[in-house]
Amino acid sequence: MRIYLVIVDETAEARKALRFASRRAQKTGGAVHVLALIPKEDFLAWGGVQATIEAESKDRAEALVASAAGTLFDESGVRPAMSIRQGDAVSNVKEFLAEHNEVSALVLGAAATGSPGPLVAHFAGSEAGALPCPVMVIPGSLENEDIDRLS
Helix, strand or coil: CCEEEEEECCCHHHHHHHHHHHHHHHHHCCEEEEEEEECCCCCCCCHHHHHHHHHHHHHHHHHHHHHHHHHHHHHHCCCCEEEEEECCHHHHHHHHHHHCCCEEEEEEEECCCCCCCHHHHHHCCCCHHHCCCCEEEEECCCCHHHHHHHC
């Protein structure tokens, strides 16, 4: 079974990547795995404050993943697997791919203008030839109709 790994955040390009992956999964009999990444908070002098900030970040990530999963299921009938990881985004994606050899493609959304985003720049750049799966970069300028047609 093809599994499309989508990195989600609160951006429009992440929603477009999720739409593309869900359509591909639906058409190929595959599945989607949604991964939210939480940046590691800088060290604070008071552990209780840092713990509260980290808990709030985790709660936001859980809500984001749940929302993405609900949207995905409503639009395509695909029920995704979901994960949340904390720390460096690039390292977490690399580790996830190393641990999950069933992933068939890493699906990332590129910003419609300006920099494509740090994950796209990294994985479609210097790391592209060393990944265990293809990278699909979904342009942020695509409309939903375009995504549906292309997927």
